[in-house]
Amino acid sequence: xxxxxxxxxxxxxxxxxxxxxxxxxxxxxxxxxxxxxxxxxxxxxxxxxxxxxxxxxxxxxxxxxxxxxxxxxxxxxxxxxxxxxxxxxxxxxxxxxxxxxxxxxxxxxxxx
Amino acid sequence: xxxxxxxxxxxxxxxxxxxxxxxxxxxxxxxxxxxxxxxxxxxxxxxxxxxxxxxxxxxxxxxxxxxxxxxxxxxxxxxxxxxxxxxxxxxxxxxxxxxxxxxxxxxxxxxxxxx
Numbered sequence: 001x002x003x004x005x006x007x008x009x010x011x012x013x014x015x016x017x018x019x020x021x022x023x024x025x026x027x028x029x030x031x032x033x034x035x036x037x038x039x040x041x042x043x044x045x046x047x048x049x050x051x052x053x054x055x056x057x058x059x060x061x062x063x064x065x066x067x068x069x070x071x072x073x074x075x076x077x078x079x080x081x082x083x084x085x086x087x088x089x090x091x092x093x094x095x096x097x098x099x100x101x102x103x104x105x106x107x108x109x110x111x112x
Numbered sequence: 113x114x115x116x117x118x119x120x121x122x123x124x125x126x127x128x129x130x131x132x133x134x135x136x137x138x139x140x141x142x143x144x145x146x147x148x149x150x151x152x153x154x155x156x157x158x159x160x161x162x163x164x165x166x167x168x169x170x171x172x173x174x175x176x177x178x179x180x181x182x183x184x185x186x187x188x189x190x191x192x193x194x195x196x197x198x199x200x201x202x203x204x205x206x207x208x209x210x211x212x213x214x215x216x217x218x219x220x221x222x223x224x225x226x227x
Contacts (some may be wrong), residue, residue: 099145101157
């Protein structure tokens, strides 16, 4: 079975500071890992994904994520947080199938 | 591209009534997914289709739920009869015909409240 865990329900960070949203995964075989963002009353928007290759993946809105096979992690990062980054962030995993399994989400609050 | 289109965006219905949610996937996408989002359970995969054929419906909670995809551009998720515990956001998503790992694109969701 494939799954992801997001250990933090909420992350608080001050604007301008770096942010990290954590995700660990469990999957047999090679993982395909994704990050999505959900703004209030909206659908999920794709941010970035890791399929293969470089462990550091760059995505939309200045976000990046680092794939770490030994730690089975795929943490989302941004060097300088913006108030507008406040949203719900989901990590997801897929492997040989086509559907994704999502984590429970982490609420990011960036304060001015 | 218009993206994945869902209707209705919001629905309030009384317990026992039939609810039909509709979805139009992105043109050319041949995988279609229905997810449900609740505070307690997060995002759950209900069912997905490939080329209009249901592939995995193991996430459908019970017989009150049914989903169809009569053609490549339309799918429905039906709840009959509806119950208050069905209140949730229902998302439709679609995916390009490509190897695993291709991005799934979501609609804006249908907010269902059953009173």
